[in-house]
Amino acid sequence: MIAREVVQLADRFQKLELHAARxxxxxxxxxxxxxxxxxxxxxxxxxxxxxxxxxxxxxxLPPYAPPLNSINQVLLILEEMETMPVDQQEVxxxxxxxxxxxxxxxxxxxxxxxxxxxxxPPEPAIYTHTLSETVLGVLLELHRLGRLTRVVVTESxxxxxxxxxxxxxxxxxxDVSLTIDAAMPAAIEHSHLMVSGSEIIRPDGSIVxxxxxxxxxxxxxxxxxxxxxxxxxxxxxxxxxKNYFLNQFTEADLGIPASITPLxxxxxxxxxxxxxxxxxxxxxxxxLSSQEIAEKVREMKVSQWxxxxxxxx
Amino acid sequence: MVNHPAIELVCERIxxxxxxxxxxxxxxxxxxxxxxxxxxxASSLExxxxxxxAASLAVxxxxxxxxxxxxxxxxxxxTIESDLESRTSLEEAKKHLKETEKSFxxxxxxxxEKIATIGAELIKEGDKxxxxxxxxxxxxxxxxxxxxxxxxxxxxxxxRPGNEGLWTVDEMHKSGIxxxxxxxxCLGELIAxxxxxxxxxxxxxxxxxxxxxxxxxxSALAAREYGVPFYFVTDTLKFDTATLLGLxxxxxxxxxxxxxxxxxxxxxxxxxxxxxxxxxxxxxxAIITExxxxxxxxxxxxxxxMKRSKRISELLPxxxxxxx
Numbered sequence: 001m002i003a004r005e006v007v008q009l010a011d012r013f014q015k016l017e018l019h020a021a022r023x024x025x026x027x028x029x030x031x032x033x034x035x036x037x038x039x040x041x042x043x044x045x046x047x048x049x050x051x052x053x054x055x056x057x058x059x060x061l062p063p064y065a066p067p068l069n070s071i072n073q074v075l076l077i078l079e080e081m082e083t084m085p086v087d088q089q090e091v092x093x094x095x096x097x098x099x100x101x102x103x104x105x106x107x108x109x110x111x112x113x114x115x116x117x118x119x120x121p122p123e124p125a126i127y128t129h130t131l132s133e134t135v136l137g138v139l140l141e142l143h144r145l146g147r148l149t150r151v152v153v154t155e156s157x158x159x160x161x162x163x164x165x166x167x168x169x170x171x172x173x174x175d176v177s178l179t180i181d182a183a184m185p186a187a188i189e190h191s192h193l194m195v196s197g198s199e200i201i202r203p204d205g206s207i208v209x210x211x212x213x214x215x216x217x218x219x220x221x222x223x224x225x226x227x228x229x230x231x232x233x234x235x236x237x238x239x240x241x242k243n244y245f246l247n248q249f250t251e252a253d254l255g256i257p258a259s260i261t262p263l264x265x266x267x268x269x270x271x272x273x274x275x276x277x278x279x280x281x282x283x284x285x286x287x288l289s290s291q292e293i294a295e296k297v298r299e300m301k302v303s304q305w306x307x308x309x310x311x312x313x
Numbered sequence: 314m315v316n317h318p319a320i321e322l323v324c325e326r327i328x329x330x331x332x333x334x335x336x337x338x339x340x341x342x343x344x345x346x347x348x349x350x351x352x353x354x355a356s357s358l359e360x361x362x363x364x365x366x367a368a369s370l371a372v373x374x375x376x377x378x379x380x381x382x383x384x385x386x387x388x389x390x391x392t393i394e395s396d397l398e399s400r401t402s403l404e405e406a407k408k409h410l411k412e413t414e415k416s417f418x419x420x421x422x423x424x425x426e427k428i429a430t431i432g433a434e435l436i437k438e439g440d441k442x443x444x445x446x447x448x449x450x451x452x453x454x455x456x457x458x459x460x461x462x463x464x465x466x467x468x469x470x471x472x473r474p475g476n477e478g479l480w481t482v483d484e485m486h487k488s489g490i491x492x493x494x495x496x497x498x499c500l501g502e503l504i505a506x507x508x509x510x511x512x513x514x515x516x517x518x519x520x521x522x523x524x525x526x527x528x529x530x531x532s533a534l535a536a537r538e539y540g541v542p543f544y545f546v547t548d549t550l551k552f553d554t555a556t557l558l559g560l561x562x563x564x565x566x567x568x569x570x571x572x573x574x575x576x577x578x579x580x581x582x583x584x585x586x587x588x589x590x591x592x593x594x595x596x597x598x599a600i601i602t603e604x605x606x607x608x609x610x611x612x613x614x615x616x617x618x619m620k621r622s623k624r625i626s627e628l629l630p631x632x633x634x635x636x637x
């Protein structure tokens with residue numbers, strides 16, 4: 001049976017109301033809640049019901065690593081516990097230990113900002129596209145450290161997430177400017193470097209990001225400006241998920257009443273930036289190369305049920 | 314000196330942005346100059362030159378960064394300067410100016426057809442054709458290819474902030490050409506699946522670089538990345554001879570209201586960027602003109618053969634720096 005909370009969460013994912021990091025926290029919270037509400041079932045029944053709910057959720061999940069990682073963690077525990085003579089209380093105790101500590105987010109941003117500050121030029125002018133909770137938090141930390149001179153942001157159509165980044169930075173007194181997506185080349189040419197968030201860091205170091213990220217990366221390469229991916233390590237995803245293009249544009253995304261119906265609108269919310277465009281990944285665990293990302297992925301376990309489910313689509 | 318009413322009128326229409334585009338502006342400027350010559354009461358060639366000089370100054374003061382109307386000034390002023398040098402009679406000079414007008418009109422009638430024919434040859438059956446923003450010269454190429462019986466699909470992006478790409482959607486729909494549209498940030502995805510890319514031109518520089526709507530450079534960069542040939546389509550009237558003098562293109566900035574509309578933020582949210590960008594020659598496959606496809610490096614040869622006026626060349630540095 002699909003829990004009401006899961007249906008609601010799937011709906012929010014479908015509408016892209018949750019960003020990646022928060023999505024990860026919400027998935028974990030909801031899964032732990034529904035498991036906690038099933039006191040009379042066996043471990044096997046508990047696991048089956050969790051998998052049924054997870055399968056429903058996967059159908060609407062945008063390409064975000066944190067929710068996938070949360071799901072993977074829950075499944076790994078369930079798979080392990082199913083093979084052991086333990087009761088459901090033990091399962092719940094193990095799962096409860098996964099609860100994320102939201103107090104650590106500021107500390108996380110601080111750690112990443114400290115790492116980034118070490119490689120920044122004096123008086124850095126930084127370009128970024130769209131909105132990322134981590135990038136925003138890190139830029140604000142750099143500002144607090146007195147290590148940020150200027151930021152240029154592109155608006156990031158269709159939902160103009162770049163406006164939020166600009167407004168939030170301006171509110172904190174950062175010298176920040178906004179420009180149109182089409183003016184990326186000029187914005188990048190006049191910056192020292194680009195920082196980008198990511199929805200997923202894939203095993204080969206490529207990243208899934210908001211549409212336009214790949215284009216900006218190409219421009220960075222053309223103008224010889226380094227691109228740093230700013231992400232906490234929870235964005236590294238060992239799950240071999242391929243369905244990155246679930247979220248296709250519709251007429252509504254153009255934001256203008258179309259004079260022609262049906263209007264053939266194409267494109268999707270996310271794109272993939274290959275690893276060769278990326279200078280380094282700045283995480284709370286330090287500065288990583290794409291090879292180090294690959295090594296980290298090899299150390300991570302993936303639920304076999306999750307792999308099978310995703311392969312079957 | 315009081316200018317002819319036709320000059321006053323065209324200046325007003327340019328200032329109020331009432332004329333469609335660069336080519337139409339050039340036509341109206343030529344027509345106004347033809348009236349100045351036809352109805353002039355000047356009793357000497359020098360007096361006619363002074364009337365035309367005043368008219369040129371008035372047009373330049375309001376002229377935006379369009380090469381075609383400036384090339385019209387070069388043509389007319391260049392013609393009368395040659396006659397002044399060779400001490401031609403007033404009547405003979407008026408005849409020469411009339412011939413210049415006629416040859417300009419003949420050019421305007423035939424150039425686009427030639428360009429459409431040359432450009433259409435590049436489109437193949439089943440192609441996906443990327444086009445950035447809107448421009449009537451590319452539309453003509455696409456319509457010509459359609460008239461030749463080719464089936465192809467046009468891919469276009471919005472072209473913020475003016476969304477001129479949606480005009481292309483309308484035009485293609487009217488012409489029965491399948492069209493698909495997306496946002497500008499998605500143009501890499503569109504170009505990657507295209508066989509060929511086209512963009513229009515606001516001005517071509519002596520070094521073959523192209524000044525056009527912001528996003529053109531991004532399109533050309535993406536096309537180079539994906540190995541897609543990227544062509545610019547224009548008549549040679551858009552070749553900006555001011556760049557032979559080393560003068561820069563005159564650009565305009567993106568304004569706050571073009572992004573945010575009436576939305577106001579208390580803190581210092583600034584809007585930056587230019588409405589135009591410059592695509593360097595290395596990203597251009599060729600420039601499709603009435604003379605044929607021209608490699609960017611050959612643009613300077615075309616400019617050397619264009620009529621140029623000493624007087625207009627003297628005024629252009631101040632025009633380029635908004636000092637007229």
